[in-house]
Amino acid sequence: MNFAPLGDFIESLIDIGIPSADVIVRRDHETLYRHMAGWRDREAGEALRGDELYFLYSCSKPITVTAAMQLFEKGLFLLDDPVYEYLPEFRDMTVRRGDGTVSKAEKPILIRHLFSMTAGMDYDMYTPALEALRAETGGRCPTREAVRALAKGPLSFEPGEHWQYSLCHDVLAGLVEVVSGQRFADYVKAHIFDPLGMARSAYHYPEGSDGLFAAQYLYDDEKRAARRIPLTAEHVFGPDYDSGGAGVISSTEDYARFTDAMACGGVGETGEVILSPAAIDLMRANQLGPVQMKDFNWPQMAGFGYGLGVRTLIDRAAGGLLSPVGEFGWGGAAGAFALIDPVNRLSVVYTQHMLNNMEPYVHPRLRNIVYACLAR
Numbered sequence: 001m002n003f004a005p006l007g008d009f010i011e012s013l014i015d016i017g018i019p020s021a022d023v024i025v026r027r028d029h030e031t032l033y034r035h036m037a038g039w040r041d042r043e044a045g046e047a048l049r050g051d052e053l054y055f056l057y058s059c060s061k062p063i064t065v066t067a068a069m070q071l072f073e074k075g076l077f078l079l080d081d082p083v084y085e086y087l088p089e090f091r092d093m094t095v096r097r098g099d100g101t102v103s104k105a106e107k108p109i110l111i112r113h114l115f116s117m118t119a120g121m122d123y124d125m126y127t128p129a130l131e132a133l134r135a136e137t138g139g140r141c142p143t144r145e146a147v148r149a150l151a152k153g154p155l156s157f158e159p160g161e162h163w164q165y166s167l168c169h170d171v172l173a174g175l176v177e178v179v180s181g182q183r184f185a186d187y188v189k190a191h192i193f194d195p196l197g198m199a200r201s202a203y204h205y206p207e208g209s210d211g212l213f214a215a216q217y218l219y220d221d222e223k224r225a226a227r228r229i230p231l232t233a234e235h236v237f238g239p240d241y242d243s244g245g246a247g248v249i250s251s252t253e254d255y256a257r258f259t260d261a262m263a264c265g266g267v268g269e270t271g272e273v274i275l276s277p278a279a280i281d282l283m284r285a286n287q288l289g290p291v292q293m294k295d296f297n298w299p300q301m302a303g304f305g306y307g308l309g310v311r312t313l314i315d316r317a318a319g320g321l322l323s324p325v326g327e328f329g330w331g332g333a334a335g336a337f338a339l340i341d342p343v344n345r346l347s348v349v350y351t352q353h354m355l356n357n358m359e360p361y362v363h364p365r366l367r368n369i370v371y372a373c374l375a376r
Contacts, residue, residue: 001032001033001373001374001375001376002373002376003025003032003033003035003373004373005369005372005373005376006023006025006033006035006366006369006370006373007033007035009365009366009369010022010023010035010036010037011035011037013037013038013352013362014037014038016358017219017224017225017226017358018038018219018226018335018352018354018358018362019038019039019042019215019217019226019352019353019354020036020037020038020039020040020042020048020052020214020352020353021036021037021038021350021351021352022034022035022036022037022048022050022052022252022350022351022352023035023036023252023348023349023350023351023366024252024253024256024348024349025346025347025348025370026256026259026260026263026346026347026348027263027344027345027346027347028264028345029260029264029268029269031256033373034050036048036050036252039215040052040214040215041214041215042215042217042228043215043228048214050252050253051200051251051253052212052213052214052251052252052351052353053200053205053209053212053213053214053249053250053251054213054214054249054250054251054252054334054336054351054352054353055216055231055233055246055249055332055334055353056246056248056249056250056255056332056334056336056351057233057235057246057332057333057334057336058245058246058330058331058332058333059248059255059330059331059332059336059337059338060169060243060244060245060246060247060248060332061169061244061245061246061309061310061330062258062259062262062309062310062329062330062338062340063188063192063248063258064169064172064173064176064188064244064245064309065115065169065172065283065308065309065310066192066258066262066274066275066283067173067176067184067187067188067191067192068115068172068175068176069275069279069282069283069308070191070274070275071176071179071180072279073275073276073279076179076180077111077175077179078111079110079111079112079115079308080110080111080112081110081111082108082109082110082111083108083109083110083111083113083114083119083171083175084108084109086111086175086178086179087147087148087151087171087174087175087178089147089148089151089152090108090109090151090171091108092104092105093105093108093109093120093151093154093155093159094154094155095120095154095155095156095157095158096154096155096156102154105120105155105158105159106158107158107159107160108159109155109159110159110160111175112287112308113159113160113168114168114169114171114172114175115168115172115287115307115308115309116163116287116288116306116307116308116309117163117164117165117166117168117306117309118159118160118161118162118163118164118287118288118292119155119159119166119168119171120155120156120157120158120159120161120162120164121150121155121156121164121166121167121168121171122153122156122164122166122167123165123166123167124153125167125234125235125237127149127150127152127153129149129150129152129153130146130149130150130237132149133145133146133149133237134237134238137238137240139238139239140238140239140240140241141237141238141240141241142238142240142241143173143174143177143183143184143240143241143242144174144177144178146170146174146237146241147170147171147173147174150167150170150171151171161291161292162291162292162295163288163292163293163295163296163306164295167245168245169244169245169309170243170244170245170246171244172244172309173242173243173244173245173247174244176244183242184203184242184244185202185203185204185242185247188203188242189202191274192258192274195268195272195274196257196258196261196268196269196272196274197257197268197269197270198250198254198255198257198258199254200250200251200254201248201249201250201251201254201255202248202249202250203236203242203243203247203248203249204236204239204242204249205249210231213231213353214351214353215228215231215353216228216229216230216231216334216353216354216355217229217353217354217355218354218355218356219354219355219356219357219358220356221356226354229355233246233247235247235333246332246333252349252351255336255338255349255351256347256349257269259329259338259339259340259347259348259349260347261274262274262275262280262340262342262347263340263341263342263344263345263346263347264342264345265277265280265342265345266279266280277342280342281342282307282308283307283308283309283310283328284307284308284310284312284326284328284340284342285307285308285312286305286306286307286312286314287305287306287307287308288305288306292306293305298360299360300359300360300363300364301319302318302319302320303315303316303317303318303319303320303321304319307328309330310328310329310330310340311328311329311330312326312327312328313325313326313327313328319364320364320368321364321367321368322367322368322371322372323339323341323367323368323371324341324343324344326341326342326343327339327340327341327343327367328340331357331359331363332357333355333357334352334353334354334355334357335350335351335352335353335354335357335358335359335362336349336350336351336352337349337350337351337359337362337363337366339367339370344374346374348366348367348370350362350363350366
């Protein structure tokens with residue numbers, strides 16, 4: 001193995017305008033390589049140290065679906081159960097039709113639709129119902145109440161007919177709350193974070209914690225430069241809202257403990273079992289049919305299908321990728337990237353903290369460089 005090309009690539013990202021970049025490659029619970037470059041705080045001239053916290057945004061989703069799959073393994077629900085059996089507010093849904101009219105949905109949303117982003121929901125975080133909830137709760141937005149608000153809008157299509165990136169996994173967090181009887185953040189802490197030793201991972205950090213974070217930036221395409229923005233995440237509606245889709249705050253090392261466990265059959269580095277290999281295999285099985293695959297058309301997802309909340313590689317040739325079929329994971333709005341490869345018991349975590357994140361450039365290159373380095 002020779003990871004020098006990976007180190008060179010990470011350094012090059014700073015040259016193209018990404019303020020910081022950190023990568024960890026692990027196999028069989030051992031760290032094969034780590035390299036970081038850039039700034040913890042560019043304006044203060046403070047270099048990256050490696051212990052920074054990040055808003056992981058949608059890299060939260062693999063954790064949410066893992067939590068839900070734990071309950072699935074216990075027989076507490078089936079994938080084809082209607083969501084309304086657990087969240088009654090989803091019983092009488094409506095659909096906005098192609099002509100703009102709204103009428104009663106003909107099909108119920110099934111739990112598998114929440115996992116696979118095929119429920120017909122969208123990513124509108126400022127609906128009238130959510131705005132009313134913010135006003136009623138003084139901006140606190142408890143998770144269960146927010147999920148009720150999400151059920152009030154019309155769906156974009158009949159459940160199961162298409163794929164659309166959406167707040168489905170936020171609703172899945174509400175399902176976990178109801179089925180487990182615990183607040184979602186408490187459930188994840190008890191069943192994923194604590195068993196894996198992810199002591200710095202949480203859904204909310206107290207006021208005064210800003211110094212623990214890497215500074216957050218937004219890339220300006222016109223100026224071709226990143227500008228600093230506040231340490232906030234708009235996907236977290238309030239301090240009582242545990243966002244299943246985008247709520248996790250973590251460090252590179254902490255998140256690598258999770259991806260390493262998933263790559264090693266659901267077993268953490270000290271033997272804790274968080275999920276069975278069978279459940280992981282189901283998670284990374286493509287759930288999309290031909291029509292839905294046409295919707296899953298982001299350029300960086302060429303060659304991938306979509307499983308239970310994760311991308312999953314189904315065609316190496318179509319993607320031009322060096323990783324094996326069945327490699328899975330997801331990314332986040334500020335550039336975080338998770339690669340989980342059960343075939344080789346390999347995982348890769350990459351973190352940065354820049355919205356408008358250059359993901360189509362960074363992630364496919366990062367993946368291919370890692371696999372090339374392993375063979376050197």
